[in-house]
Amino acid sequence: MTTKLFGEPIPRREDERLVLGQGRYLDDLGRQAVAAAFVRSPHAHARIRDIDVSRALDVEGLIAIYTWEDLPGLVAEPLPLLIPHPALTHGRTAYPLAKEIVRHVGEPIVMVVATDRYVAEDVCGLIDVDYEFLKPVVGLEEAAQGVHLVHEDVPGNLGAHLVQEVPARDGRSVAEALESAPHVLEFRLDIERSASMPLEGRGVYARWDADDRSLRVYSSTQTSTSVRMALAAKLGLPLPQVEVIAPDVGGGFGVKIVHPWPEEILVPWAAITLGREVKWAEDRREHFISSAHERGQVQHIKVGFDEQGRVLALDVDILHDHGAYTPYGIIVPIITATQLLGPYKIGAYRVVFSSIYTNTVQVTPYRGAGRPQGVFAMERTMDRIAAHLGLDRTDVRAANFIGPDEFPYDQGLIFQDGRPLIYDSGDYPESLRMLKELIGWDDFPAMKQAAAEEGRRIGIGVGCYVEGTGVGPYEGGHVQITSDGRVHVSTGLTSQGQGHETVFAQIAATELGVPFEKVSVVTGDTRRFGYAVGTFASRAAVMSGNAIALACRRVREKALKIAADALEADPRDLEITDGVVHVVGAPAAGIPLATVAVLSNPLRYAFDEEAQRATQFAGTADPDKAPLEDEPGLEGKDYYSPIRSTFASGMHAAIVETDPDTAEIRILRYAVVHDCGRLINPMIVEGQIHGGVAQGVGGALYEKMAYDEHGQLLNASFMDFLMPYVTEVPHIETAHLETPSPLNPLGIKGAGEAGVIPVSSVIAGAIEDAEGIPIMRMPISPSDLYDLRRATD
């Protein structure tokens, strides 16, 4: 292998079109399609008494109006519960259009199709829905009391209740270990809702070919293969007649892994019913009130520890707000409960969660997916222990670390993939050493003292996390070298800005020994690859990266075999350089992969001059052998299916300044040490970290979903939901540690979510250090801090 591209920070392939305005996002397609719009509930909880469309019928340009009663067969059934779990005893999903009851502001009730979106929205405005108001259930603790119900048949609003307990190594339970612990602390933590909030909302565009009886759907999704399966099932179409394509997708961050969304079924169904192309592109208000949120939890923690700060027992009780429906099951609280343990080996652990219905937008994974909450719990606990014992916060963490020689390390729990929570590799002490050096941890007390002398308040915080990445079950890759020497790579999972066209091409070029420019990559197009899971859980590089590498190895083996015959050499003596197969050390006498591709497909009919080499009288084939020994074509397919997840890790530290008068909070420095195993493209990994930290800063200081007691989302716009601009995000200093994963051929771990995970805990710790006031609730605004100061005085 001479073409070393794996590990290089090469510029992204996809940018060539994106900077020119030549991307193809969902709403850039289907200029001739008619438009869908939706009447959505303005009430959080109500019974629909009547829907009156009479005022809307005369609008010029109206094509169709649909309510639940118009929907046929399986289209009228509730949306699928994607991830069932035995503990989710009361899972509930929505109907594509509301049937009788609406359970959150924004729930779709009527679909309108019209000549354009303006007309469709005019029509929506003329449809009168008569509601009987029901009591909205808002607020996690109020909901948990179960006085009023979101679903009449779900007592206590309790969707799921799960208890997991791992006894201490000596067999003692949490209760016993707490009883005998030298120190015990008990406290409560709160974390609020935020949302993925990609700059491009969701969107669907469907074309029905009545002659061919086939359906093509474009969706701004994180899983086109799974949308395809769901559509074929819901619409009763043969799977081969349905194709789903994720075009360029303007960010996902989790929200677009949920599927099928109501619109993902309704728009294709309308396209078939009407015999017209139909498109719907979500607007920003719709995204706030009709897609998904995440993060909201209340956590009660009881921890027992010794004089060194070693945790002997940890008892965590979590109330998790999953909103009105549970299409994604209880993945978020499961991840919180398991990933809470971080890089630590603690004594006995017991975690209980109750997943609760409220009359708010449903909760499904948002980048980090339950980990920011778990890390908030654990890292705040570490800080409380350090404060209680008067120890350095990093020393307490170090005292609890799993050692570099203790891998694989079994935490004794079941992870989100249904597999044991076993960490594969890592070096936490080294990571902490690097972080302390990067941020200047040991010099900080002097810096703080100097600042204090100037009347300034500064503080430092630290947070550690372990992230299970690359969850299964599998991904696949297909690689084809054609007779023009080009390499066509495809994988089923989708892309939302991660640079897959570039990194997968780096992998393929490295594995095959071909120039990078010869390789093209297609993702998320079921016409090219039908089997996949999706892009979430920091899994794309691990899963598809390894699958593509394995597929390349098959193709390489086949190329060497064919070339060996042609060169009358032993395949073991051959290598590929710059797309030419040759005997090691003799690059001049070789055979280009383009020619190997021709020879791989024995021909009767030549379609061009090069192809003549593969025809029956060309003299290239051994007349004593069957012409075809293997499959025709220089191509191969393979899958990567890991036994379990691979565990990336990292540590962040921040220095913040708080204004003594205004309580304004400013991040002065932010440092990240990150370990995602071997790096395919360090520039892209850094970009992922930067973006994650920025979202973390948003979640720590600015973003929340402000619901009032009626279940109205008061800040459903970018004017009021404060996402960080360039002015709010600090410069991020990064350092990489590479402990390869032993679980996969490339030794890589996921990197997509890492940046966001510990930010709230780090910022909380830093503010606490600056102010000397416990910070137990995030996000925190200047007014929150001001109120905390007044309450403390």
Add this chain to the structure above:
Amino acid sequence: MPDLHEISLIVNGVVREVTVPARRLLSDCLRHDLGLTGTHVGCEHGVCGACTILLDGEPARSCLTLAVTAAGHEITTVEGLAGDDGPSAVQRAFRECHGLQCGFCTPGFLCTATALLRENPAPTDEEVVEGLSGNLCRCTGYQNIVKSVHRAAELLAEES
């Protein structure tokens, strides 16, 4: 059906005739009537800046502008930033510095940065941050966008 208006816009140097209702947003007119889908719409209330175009050379929110009010004016969209010899310095710098990920907000940043560097060819860090402070990006954390603008300033200086 609302009254229609025949207007003429000068888009990327080309006169384009189009018939629109008075309420048609400039962003929708560019995207759906003229097929220039490089301009993106992220919020439709003028906060995210994804729809930023240059109106007579100045950055403007095309989602807050009615197409009829742009009649007779010169508009530059992301499709008009590149020259005959390829991508502009700003476009090249964004690629070189990894200043984009999903790319959805990018056209707005490119237009904003183009105007910024025309006004101020060698901006300080603070001036770049100030200049970009009306555009939202959910992917990059902005660090590489700031770097891209500085790099574009260098490339422009080398070209002149």
